[in-house]
Amino acid sequence: MAKNTSIKAEQIDIGDETQIRPYTMNFGPQHPAAHGVLRLILELDGEVVERADPHIGLLHRGTEKLIEYKSYTQALPYFDRLD
Numbered sequence: 001m002a003k004n005t006s007i008k009a010e011q012i013d014i015g016d017e018t019q020i021r022p023y024t025m026n027f028g029p030q031h032p033a034a035h036g037v038l039r040l041i042l043e044l045d046g047e048v049v050e051r052a053d054p055h056i057g058l059l060h061r062g063t064e065k066l067i068e069y070k071s072y073t074q075a076l077p078y079f080d081r082l083d
Helices: 072-080
Strands: 011-014 017-020 023-027 039-045 048-055
């Protein structure tokens, strides 16, 4: 059985204050809130997004090759289906 794990920032106690170190989280196509096939690598500082690195390589479907020998009107439906 899988162990129940959660993502937690590493906390360092400094006197009366607690400092939270930045951490990296993958926000990908498997995430329920992600629409389509966009994948993000997020660097978080607590709840604040410091940096987002998008990976959109999964969006390529070879549209250029599909419409290479089609007329403009035949190619229009392909552009409507782009994610």
